[in-house]
Amino acid sequence: MTEIADYKQAFIRNNWYAAAWRREIDTRPLARTILGERLALFPTKEGGIGALKDQCPHRLAPLSMGECIDGGLRCGYHGLLFNASGACINVPGQDFIPTTAKVKSYPVRERLGLVWVWMGDAEPDESRLPSIPQHGEPGWALLQDGYQHHAANYRIEIENLMDPAHTTYLHKQTIGNPAAKDVPVQVERNERSISAFRWMERTPPSPFDKQSRDFGDGLVDRMVSFSFELPGVSFVEVCSMPTGLDKTEDNKNLGLRTLSYKFLTPEDERHTHFFWLHLRNHRLDDTAYEQQLRAGLEKTYVEDNQVASAIQIEQERCGKRQFTGLKIDHAPTMALRLLDTMIADEQATAVA
Ligand SMILES: [Fe+2]
CATH class of the missing domain: 3.90.380.10 (Naphthalene 1,2-dioxygenase Alpha Subunit; Chain A, domain 1)
Incomplete structure (x- = not known):
């Protein structure tokens, strides 16, 4: 007999997880929870995808409620602008950017029409991205x-x-x-x-x-x-x-x-x-x-x-x-x- 308590919260973290179909991420940020962590996915100005913790470090407003603008993701509450690395690059109303104005970012890859996010702290392992020989x-x-x-x-x-x-x-x-x-x-x-x-x-x-x-x-x-x-x-x-x-x-x-x-x-x-x-x-x-x-x-x-x-x-x-x-x-x-x-x-x- 197996207890369910044995496996709750047990996830492999150092792994690429499918986060979204690429077509799901257009001009609006997308909120998605993975392994219990809330992420905001958004298009970058280079044509890639950024994945940030879905929480502005200022008042903790979900960044997914903001907008994709000016090459990053701008919080919908007070307009702090973050790039795909999670660095704050603009604070409206002041020139100084506090060192604490940053948010966790996740490595992202695109493959098989999907957006993959690396959830662990270890170096991302490119060899672990899925591949399908017949695809395409x-x-x-x-x-x-x-x-x-x-x-x-x-x-x-x-x-x-x-x-x-x-x-x-x-x-x-x-x-x-x-x-x-x-x-x-x-x-x-x-x-x-x-x-x-x-x-x-x-x-x-x-x-x-x-x-x-x-x-x-x-x-x-x-x-x-x-x-x-x-x-x-x-x-x-x-x-x-x-x-x-x-x-x-x-x-x-x-x-x-x-x-x-x-x-x-x-x-x-x-x-x-x-x-x-x-x-x-x-x-x-x-x-x-x-x-x-x-x-x-x-x-x-x-x-x-x-x-x-x-x-x-x-x-x-x-x-x-x-x-x-x-x-x-x-x-x-x-x-x-x-x-x-x-x-x-x-x-x-x-x-x-
Ligand atoms: Fe089945």
Whole structure:
């Protein structure tokens, strides 16, 4: 039995977290809370993005209530102007700028159409920014700008995303496959990631697959792979390919392949920012299909949030996370154990 008190407030800080889609930051500052810290994101005059603590050091007014002007972010209360480094560069009504007139700034990068913020005190590690080889490549269509606000601790979300078994029951209308419940899951662990996958040989295509291609009465070999790069990147690959072929990359591309990414950013201990994007190798220019696909994915993630947020409430009500263990918990449990190890390592390093 696991107590929920064990994991409250436990976040990995030295990490790039998805903070916003780039298109969300236009001419107005954007307020976003990450790991319980309130940030103001704003466009810089150089065309980049600044991320500051959302609190003017004068009267603590949220800087996100101000405006993007004069090359910085100007507080909406008394007009103090801050640059992307958090330095105050103008105080209306006086020439002298107090040394205490400064605000915490966060390192920012742009990648995959998203704005990423480094939340820790250690030097930002560029190698830890997510990359997707197929992103922007010919032969792949991209669905992006996906966002949902989920009312659950990110650990509940990790368990959900590392758990192929739930799709049979929770997502009957979309990605669920009735055959899935009987198929074993193989699990692999790497330094910062866990993968769970399975091949289902000679199985009926899913409802999604049938919408995408006419398989007739035929069967497919279908792979579902769930990976999680801790603490926040989920990657789900689904491939339905002709039966009987070797499982090479080229042969997989003969079938229907989808690559589904979710970027989880803890807002606080009870809420998670859920960014998503989706790549596919079929029906590349089919707008109607794309709308249908987006709606189906949104529905799937709404279903996940419905159960995750209900679990969050129930865990808080009784103070427990789980009363029994099952075989299907293998991958989610490995993921959370690895997360705990990473958090402990980071905290030990910070103390040393
Ligand atoms: Fe799900």
